[in-house]
Amino acid sequence: xxxxxxxxxxxxxxxxxxxxxxxxxxxxxxxxxxxxxxxxxxxxxxxxxxxxxxxxxxxxxxxxxxxxxxxxxxxxxxxxxxxxxxxxxxxxxxxxxxxxxxxxxxxxxxxxxxxxxxxxxxxxxxxxxxxxxxxxxxxxxxxxxxxxxxxxxxxxxxxxxxxxxxxxxxxxxxxxxxxxxxxxxxxxxxxxxxxxxxxxxxxxxxxxxxxxxxxxxxxxxxxxxxxxxxxxxxxxxxx
Ligand SMILES: Cc1cc2nc3c(=O)[nH]c(=O)nc-3n(C[C@H](O)[C@H](O)[C@H](O)COP(=O)(O)O)c2cc1C
Numbered sequence: 098x099x100x101x102x103x104x105x106x107x108x109x110x111x112x113x114x115x116x117x118x119x120x121x122x123x124x125x126x127x128x129x130x131x132x133x134x135x136x137x138x139x140x141x142x143x144x145x146x147x148x149x150x151x152x153x154x155x156x157x158x159x160x161x162x163x164x165x166x167x168x169x170x171x172x173x174x175x176x177x178x179x180x181x182x183x184x185x186x187x188x189x190x191x192x193x194x195x196x197x198x199x200x201x202x203x204x205x206x207x208x209x210x211x212x213x214x215x216x217x218x219x220x221x222x223x224x225x226x227x228x229x230x231x232x233x234x235x236x237x238x239x240x241x242x243x244x245x246x247x248x249x250x251x252x253x254x255x256x257x258x259x260x261x262x263x264x265x266x267x268x269x270x271x272x273x274x275x276x277x278x279x280x281x282x283x284x285x286x287x288x289x290x291x292x293x294x295x296x297x298x299x300x301x302x303x304x305x306x307x308x309x310x311x312x313x314x315x316x317x318x319x320x321x322x323x324x325x326x327x328x329x330x331x332x333x334x335x336x
Contacts, residue, residue, distance in 0.1 A: 130315025
């Protein structure tokens with residue numbers, strides 16, 4: 098019996114365990130249309146407890162979260178929407194990608210057109226694109242937002258640790274039937290976020306995660322993004 102088929106003490110076999118993980122990874126998608134129904138606190142805390150197991154350099158666990166529900170989500174929505182629609186320049190703590198080029202530009206365009214096609218926004222309709230981009234600041238109707246921030250002194254690795262945390266959060270949420278969307282857009286006005294939540298000057302806003310129960314009938318949730326083949330991603334060196 099090998100590790101793939103072994104069961105011990107009634108624990109699921111390795112095949113079952115990887116099967117569950119693969120299913121969660123395959124099912125998860127960025128949800129851009131939520132039901133207003135709130136997620137119980139006990140479920141949110143279960144997600145956070147699972148995600149807390151994320152690895153971080155020197156076990157620094159630099160992620161901290163500001164999580165809103167109910168009226169607090171509405172107040173934050175108002176603050177973010179006002180900032181985003183005011184025309185003020187973006188003032189994120191981390192530089193925006195300098196350029197999407199080559200295959201990265203192709204993938205960006207493909208996923209963008211999937212979204213616009215699902216919503217019936219015609220190609221080249223810049224005003225339509227802008228209206229949809231503003232939905233980021235409505236949290237796509239989600240009843241909750243988690244703002245993920247890190248310590249300035251940890252630099253890029255603090256942000257990497259937070260990225261790992263975000264993935265754990267999304268998978269734990271998926272396992273509990275809670276949909277998510279990670280949003281760099283919510284870090285575009287990090288000064289507004291810091292002021293809103295009373296964060297100290299040395300906290301750096303990495304991103305937000307809007308979450309809640311998915312609106313399965315929403316057109317923006319009707320497609321799935323593609324992934325590159327393994328051969329485009331990894332090289333093996335054996336000799
Ligand atoms: C760090 C990060 C930031 C993101 N920021 C945004 C965002 O601001 N707005 C948005 O609509 N989607 C955002 N996304 C979602 C991506 O567009 C999405 O993950 C990607 O297209 C793959 O699709 P999937 O998540 O449905 O598999 C972000 C994803 C990540 C990982």
